[in-house]
Amino acid sequence: MNWLEVTAAVIRQNGKVLICQRPRSKSCGLLWEFPGGKIEMGETGEQCIVRECQEELGITLNVERKLTDIIYDAPDYTIHLHFYLCNMIAGTLEKKEHNAIAWITPDEIAQYEFCPADKKMLQLEHNLLYTLSE
Numbered sequence: 001m002n003w004l005e006v007t008a009a010v011i012r013q014n015g016k017v018l019i020c021q022r023p024r025s026k027s028c029g030l031l032w033e034f035p036g037g038k039i040e041m042g043e044t045g046e047q048c049i050v051r052e053c054q055e056e057l058g059i060t061l062n063v064e065r066k067l068t069d070i071i072y073d074a075p076d077y078t079i080h081l082h083f084y085l086c087n088m089i090a091g092t093l094e095k096k097e098h099n100a101i102a103w104i105t106p107d108e109i110a111q112y113e114f115c116p117a118d119k120k121m122l123q124l125e126h127n128l129l130y131t132l133s134e
């Protein structure tokens with residue numbers, strides 16, 4: 001059994017949330033995600049999300065709080081996805097690894113095809129993005 005511990009950042013700015021489209025060649029290729037990645041050995045979720053967003057997007061995050069987490073069972077792996085509410089505190093957003101990035105309002109989320117684990121979270125917590133005040 002392949003078990004993945006993964007972090008995902010919900011980054012807000014001016015009533016919008018940042019979403020990213022995964023590269024075509026990677027797992028969940030061209031599906032949308034919240035930026036983040038796999039937790040490395042000895043790392044906390046908070047450290048992981050800060051490192052991943054620095055590496056992938058060139059931005060420094062302040063982690064405000066843990067939002068929720070979800071377990072998604074795919075045929076050949078299980079993903080434990082941890083969501084954190086974050087603010088961008090430094091850096092300039094750069095698309096270093098993703099195919100595309102977008103700032104969207106919660107109403108626009110349905111227009112994007114997300115990774116299955118994110119879809120599950122968005123269905124279970126459909127009000128979550130609306131309840132995040134800045």
Ligand SMILES: Nc1nc2c([nH]c(=O)n2[C@H]2C[C@H](O)[C@@H](COP(=O)(O)OP(=O)(O)OP(=O)(O)O)O2)c(=O)[nH]1
Pocket residue numbers: 004006007008026027028032033034035036037038079081115116117118
């Ligand atoms: N970062 C992130 N990954 C997600 C989300 N939803 C989701 O199913 N995933 C999956 C896709 C990947 O299988 C895994 C995250 O891995 P990753 O992006 O660090 O790395 P990867 O497996 O694509 O590639 P690699 O860096 O190991 O080469 O979690 C999400 O919202 N954000």
